[in-house]
Amino acid sequence: xxxxxxxxxxxxxxxxxxxxxxxxxxxxxxxxxxxxxxxxxxxxxxxxxxxxxxxxxxxxxxxxxxxxxxxxxxxxxxxxxxxxxxxxxxxxxxxxxxxxxxxxxxxxxxxxx
Amino acid sequence: xxxxxxxxxxxxxxxxxxxxxxxxxxxxxxxxxxxxxxxxxxxxxxxxxxxxxxxxxxxxxxxxxxxxxxxxxxxxxxxxxxxxxxxxxxxxxxxxxxxxxxxxxxxxxxxxxx
Numbered sequence: 553x554x555x556x557x558x559x560x561x562x563x564x565x566x567x568x569x570x571x572x573x574x575x576x577x578x579x580x581x582x583x584x585x586x587x588x589x590x591x592x593x594x595x596x597x598x599x600x601x602x603x604x605x606x607x608x609x610x611x612x613x614x615x616x617x618x619x620x621x622x623x624x625x626x627x628x629x630x631x632x633x634x635x636x637x638x639x640x641x642x643x644x645x646x647x648x649x650x651x652x653x654x655x656x657x658x659x660x661x662x663x664x665x
Numbered sequence: 666x667x668x669x670x671x672x673x674x675x676x677x678x679x680x681x682x683x684x685x686x687x688x689x690x691x692x693x694x695x696x697x698x699x700x701x702x703x704x705x706x707x708x709x710x711x712x713x714x715x716x717x718x719x720x721x722x723x724x725x726x727x728x729x730x731x732x733x734x735x736x737x738x739x740x741x742x743x744x745x746x747x748x749x750x751x752x753x754x755x756x757x758x759x760x761x762x763x764x765x766x767x768x769x770x771x772x773x774x775x776x777x778x779x
Binding site: 556585586594595596597599617643645651652653654655656657660 | 667709715768770
């Protein structure tokens with residue numbers, strides 16, 4: 553069975569600085585998707601970025617980028633130029649074969665002004 | 666498009682009561698999911714559906730039932746509420762290709778069982 557591990561329960565970053573959130577996963581599949589979701593206090597789950605496992609190039613979305621290391625089964629999220637609005641819970645998720653998502657426990661990110 | 670809508674937003678139940686959480690999507694997605702999120706945890710899959718009339722269990726199905734009579738609706742039924750079912754419930758839907766995986770989430774229902 554696939555598992556997702558986020559080893560950082562909480563992280564803090566200064567506004568305008570860069571922060572990296574860690575995620576590791578376990579799977580025996582070769583093709584899959586990985587995701588980072590943001591959950592602000594409103595509880596809404598918001599897709600931040602998606603990575604396709606068969607693509608070697610790391611995905612980027614504006615200030616958000618990933619470091620995808622397939623052999624190491626590592627999928628970290630880098631947030632550049634952090635903003636106050638980035639404060640939220642961040643969940644790493646693995647895309648299962650039935651289309652479902654398998655989530656890590658999350659990392660709570662605080663942004664200091 | 667309204668996306669994925671859920672009702673109610675909040676609910677308090679007494680032990681042993683029953684209720685149905687409603688979920689509707691207007692994106693014509695075949696795949697729909699129910700997750701629960703316990704405090705300090707990620708989301709766990711309860712049930713999912715790959716199309717009208719087809720449902721299957723996820724990781725934590727005990728105490729729940731689902732049905733899928735239309736593409737748009739995917740209600741979740743709690744028959745005998747227990748304190749262990751206190752959680753936030755999310756409904757989600759995704760594109761017809763399950764491998765693509767990107768899911769669209771509703772706003773969630775916060776359920777408390779006392």
